[in-house]
Amino acid sequence: MDYVSALVPPVVMAVFFIGVIRVIVKTQGGANKAKEDAAVDAVLARADGARQAPVGPDA
Helix, strand or coil: CCCHHHHHHHHHHHHHHCCCCHHHHHHHCCCHHHHHHHHHHHHHHHHHHHHCCCCCCCE
């Protein structure tokens, strides 16, 4: 019975890992892909604009 108790934690972790990977794959794309892409583009544009804005007393 020691082998069963030794194998349970890795099996549980493997099942959990497979579940996480399935959720990640299923949530890629789909109906919300355009909305998510637009949100990321807005954040990147805001960060790019903030980086290009002059900073300091000469501004």
